[in-house]
Amino acid sequence: MQPNNVLDFRRLGYYFQYHMLASWKPYLLGAFSIFGLLMLIPAFMLLTDNAPRHLSEVVGVYYFGLFFGGLLFTSMAFNDLSNKEKGSQFLMLPASHFEKFFTIFLVTTVGYLLVYHIASYSALLLLNRASIVRHQAGLLMDWEFLDLQDGHIYIYFAYIFLHAVFLLGAVSFVRLAFIKTLVAILLCIGGFYLVNTLFVWILFGRNTPTPFQNVPFILVGTFGGKFKTDVFIISERMIDSYVFIAKYVLAPVLWTVAYFRLKDKEI
């Protein structure tokens, strides 16, 4: 019988087992490292006079761990491809590119977020306990930073977008994927800004005040006009389109590109 060459759930299960068997030790070590690092900074604060009283005071550590840890982990997802022997083994194993990609995608998204939140919540409970012991009062649990209103949800959209960027970087760059992806992001931002500046010059001449008085492709401030300055902003509909693209289109597009980059990999 001809097998399904794209997705076979039994084969996906085998591949997931295979991946976990080969990687559970580094993953476990990584989970303990996350937990340790999340404990380290608040514990240091607790031992000094700067003990946190509110949950919101340690939330920065949570976000830092989420982004730095998650993106570093994602950028290492295809490290095997940088090694000829491991890369051959990875590509020759009889599972489809989609099954291999999807397994790594799941591990770096659902897997990481699950482990990270278990580790950070455990660290928080321990920190709270330590705070009760030392200051006879626990942390004030102000969970507002997780409130989906107030724009906090955009932090998670940003994380998803950056995950897609770093996953693409992990497939594309053979070595030092994290650093190379960071450099590529900076170059893209620079290029984006240059293109925007070119458009602004074409449309408004050189009447723009400083480079930082415009939001690329959204808003431009110029000299002149009744009040010496005019502000031009794109229509609300276009802003909504930008937001829609940023929230729902960019990350899936980048994941798809990463998948096709994996298909094109040679050793």
Add this chain to the structure above:
Amino acid sequence: MINIQSLKFSYRPNRPLFEDLSLHLEAGHIYGLLGKNGAGKSTLLKQIAGLLFPDGGTCEVMGHKTAKRQPSFLREIFLVPEEFFLPKISIRSYVAANAPFYPRFDEQAFYSYLKEFAIPQDQQLTNMSYGQKKKVIISFALATNTKVLIMDEPTNGLDIPSKSQFRKVMAAAVTDDKCMVISTHQVRDLDNLIDSIVIIDDHKIIFHQDVGTVTDKLSFKLLAQLDDRLPILYADSSLRGHSVILKNENMEQSKIDMELLFNAILSNRQPIQELFN
């Protein structure tokens, strides 16, 4: 089974490794892929395995375009690379993780190959020597029962008794529906094993004949003295005498000397090739 047509490939622009290389390999044979260092033996095996993509031409195995690396193709091919990776797990865990991907994997055969190679079955893979690891991967490769088995320098790192064990298990494993390709530069290791010789040089296949045809057309002898009257195509002198390749005009049966043939074809290609055309 393996069909390569007008293959073009280069690692760098303007420095082609293969130009218009064509090769057709059938089931039921053990092919010896021979060539000088840098001739492209490993690269050709990678093309067959789908690890490298052709710049031009086609490379197909059992009708599958190898570059697509589809599971239906990958489960019918196993590559034993010269340098390979084995994870830090036991042999049993390795089998448990890898065997389900190969529908005809024969666990009993795997452990019998290990026994043949004298490999302890309860050992961690990382605690093994390079030679032992190589024997494990060769045993696994044979036990997968894939239709195509390709091996890149499989005897590197094997001790002398293991080389003979290797020949024994390989000869026992070949069946009418399997195609085995072994690349090596240690041609003596493949004596009595391969039944077809493929020599790669100068960006293409320069020789592709089965051993029977070679011994029908050529005669391999060790002479005490060279005689100008004999139809000598190639001679190599040593302390033992002169190893020569002659035109087999009297249809004598002789044992093929793979190393001598390889050297003869590389240094005196034309008259030998003319004999086979």
